[in-house]
Amino acid sequence: MEEYDVVVVGAGPAGCTAAYYSSRQGLKTLLVERKKRVGFPVQCGELMPTLELVKKIFKNLPNPEELFIYPENVVEQEINELAVGDSEKIHFTIEMSLCSIDREKFDNYLFRKAKESGAYTMTSTYFSDMKNDGTILLKRRNEEFKVKTKLVIGADGIFSTVAKKNNLSRNEKAYPTLQYTLQNTKLEDDRVYMFFDRMNSPDGFVWLIPKKSRRVNAGLGFPKYAAELTKLKTQLDNFISNHPATKSSLEGAEVEKVTAGWVPVGGPLKKTWSETKEVKVVLIGDAGGFVAAHNGAGVPGALITGKIAGEIAYLNIKEHKSISLYERKWRREVGKPLFNSLKILNMVLPLYQNKEKFEKLLSRVNKKLIEKAFYTEIPWQFHLFPLLKIIL
Numbered sequence: 413m414e415e416y417d418v419v420v421v422g423a424g425p426a427g428c429t430a431a432y433y434s435s436r437q438g439l440k441t442l443l444v445e446r447k448k449r450v451g452f453p454v455q456c457g458e459l460m461p462t463l464e465l466v467k468k469i470f471k472n473l474p475n476p477e478e479l480f481i482y483p484e485n486v487v488e489q490e491i492n493e494l495a496v497g498d499s500e501k502i503h504f505t506i507e508m509s510l511c512s513i514d515r516e517k518f519d520n521y522l523f524r525k526a527k528e529s530g531a532y533t534m535t536s537t538y539f540s541d542m543k544n545d546g547t548i549l550l551k552r553r554n555e556e557f558k559v560k561t562k563l564v565i566g567a568d569g570i571f572s573t574v575a576k577k578n579n580l581s582r583n584e585k586a587y588p589t590l591q592y593t594l595q596n597t598k599l600e601d602d603r604v605y606m607f608f609d610r611m612n613s614p615d616g617f618v619w620l621i622p623k624k625s626r627r628v629n630a631g632l633g634f635p636k637y638a639a640e641l642t643k644l645k646t647q648l649d650n651f652i653s654n655h656p657a658t659k660s661s662l663e664g665a666e667v668e669k670v671t672a673g674w675v676p677v678g679g680p681l682k683k684t685w686s687e688t689k690e691v692k693v694v695l696i697g698d699a700g701g702f703v704a705a706h707n708g709a710g711v712p713g714a715l716i717t718g719k720i721a722g723e724i725a726y727l728n729i730k731e732h733k734s735i736s737l738y739e740r741k742w743r744r745e746v747g748k749p750l751f752n753s754l755k756i757l758n759m760v761l762p763l764y765q766n767k768e769k770f771e772k773l774l775s776r777v778n779k780k781l782i783e784k785a786f787y788t789e790i791p792w793q794f795h796l797f798p799l800l801k802i803i804l
């Protein structure tokens with residue numbers, strides 16, 4: 413049976429990054445991915461923070477430039493502002509340094525980096541089970557085989573099989589989302605939009621993210637837990653055809669592709685590692701719940717926890733440091749912004765469920781406060797939200 417120091421399950425941004433950091437330190441690392449084609453289909457709005465914004469949000473992150481300088485051919489569009497609107501109009505715009513990327517290219521760039529640093533890779537390969545002695549059961553085109561390892565990095569997304577097989581809790585709260593990539597739009601290309609539109613899409617919020625060549629990712633995320641996809645589709649279509657602020661720019665646009673998926677919104681899991689005498693397990697990216705709950709951004713958390721896990725792999729295997737160090741490290745580097753993001757969601761959600769009150773709030777709130785929330789800071793005024801629910 414082939415033996416590896418580390419087996420990484422899932423070749424999304426989290427897994428590729430973990431495999432890169434683990435293999436570049438000389439650990440024999442295997443990266444397995446169930447899909448044949450890495451990064452396809454894309455299930456992402458493809459909006460990313462620039463390095464400048466990352467430094468504002470993840471203040472305790474060492475060397476952010478290692479993860480957040482994207483290759484030129486991956487960046488689709490520079491974005492300078494965020495517009496926030498309701499059913500009728502845009503209420504305010506906030507300066508914000510973002511960009512849209514091509515996720516398939518980005519995932520493949522990360523996959524190549526992992527390979528070039530020495531990681532072994534297997535696509536069309538499904539992780540199905542593991543034993544307490546570190547034996548891993550993999551399936552490739554109807555063929556089952558085993559490998560052995562000292563450390564498993566679960567980077568297998570929101571419904572992580574690695575978490576399930578190791579009795580680690582899994583993401584309990586998640587939002588379903590639906591997104592179209594539209595072509596031939598006439599929207600400004602350096603502005604991203606967020607609409608809380610109670611008339612056309614009452615159950616969720618809509619985003620519009622510009623890409624290159626007059627294309628836009630138009631999506632709808634639901635703050636309800638068991639929504640039907642047909643309802644999402646009707647509401648997204650309604651928004652596109654009717655919203656007064658954008659309908660003329662979206663008129664005549666054609667749907668190039670459709671995607672749907674789930675976004676974890678419960679914050680990082682309570683426990684993100686486990687160990688037996690012979691094998692250790694850590695969860696990273698969506699598998700560990702490392703998503704900003706109030707806006708659904710998960711790629712930054714995936715990259716950061718991927719790097720931490722890859723580095724801890726070396727400390728654990730070569731220097732016999734405890735695997736619990738992984739959790740201590742992610743708490744220090746990403747804990748505060750991600751837990752704040754969850755708090756913000758929980759403060760806003762009760763108001764958001766009453767759309768009229770939410771619109772009143774939007775029209776009265778100082779834009780500086782909203783800006784702070786996007787940087788995952790919690791202004792003291794947010795603590796008054798439960799009161800506003802009664803007053804407004």
Ligand SMILES: Cc1cc2nc3c(=O)[nH]c(=O)nc-3n(C[C@H](O)[C@H](O)[C@H](O)COP(=O)(O)OP(=O)(O)OC[C@H]3O[C@@H](n4cnc5c(N)ncnc54)[C@H](O)[C@@H]3O)c2cc1C
Nearest residue numbers: 422424425426446456457458459539569673697698710711
């Ligand atoms: C519609 C939508 C829009 C989004 N928009 C944004 C956005 O604009 N910006 C942002 O930052 N985030 C966004 N997100 C979230 C973001 O896409 C995820 O947080 C991110 O992909 C997480 O990366 P990951 O590597 O943890 O997991 P994934 O990208 O989900 O990768 C997991 C990989 O594991 C593989 N896998 C799963 N099970 C197994 C198994 N048993 N064996 C082998 N392989 C397995 C899967 O095939 C997959 O390739 C969005 C999500 C959705 C659904």
